[in-house]
Amino acid sequence: MRQNRTDSFRRIAGSGILATALAATAAFPALAGDVTARLATFELVATVDAAGNAVQERRDIEVVLPGSRILYRIDLANDGDEPVTAMTLDLPLADALRIDPASFASDITMTVTFAVADAPEAFAAFPELLVPTEDGGTRPATADDLGAARVMIAELATAQTAFVEYEASVR
16 A cells, blocks of 8 residues: 655646636546546536526536636545545645635545645644734635645555546636
């Protein structure tokens, strides 16, 4: 079993995201072991179904404007002969995006922590994340303070596929 592998998706949600990742789907090279990842982005549009219920529809991205909601989906596949354990995905956030910390979802057990833009290497669970104030104190972080997310996956078994999704809005 492979242990303590850390792999970064620095380009997924980095500063070039509006020019590259929002285009449609990006392919990523191998990660830990034989794990590969594919990023897909969709615009989330509020619509009403035939029964009159409000629903979120996923659409291909054509143009994004301030207020547009974006869904990021990372599909992972372990094509290797061994499980991969302790895999970490670091997701820097572009200044133009506001991430929704409660929107992270997956079909695999994961832990998500966040860092504020002013301290991008200090990760904590969102409710516990603090931001320094001008008077030397701290205050609870808000979604507007976030500068990075870290997704930790305990194990991706041999031949297993999984996804991680999260939402952001364009500022």
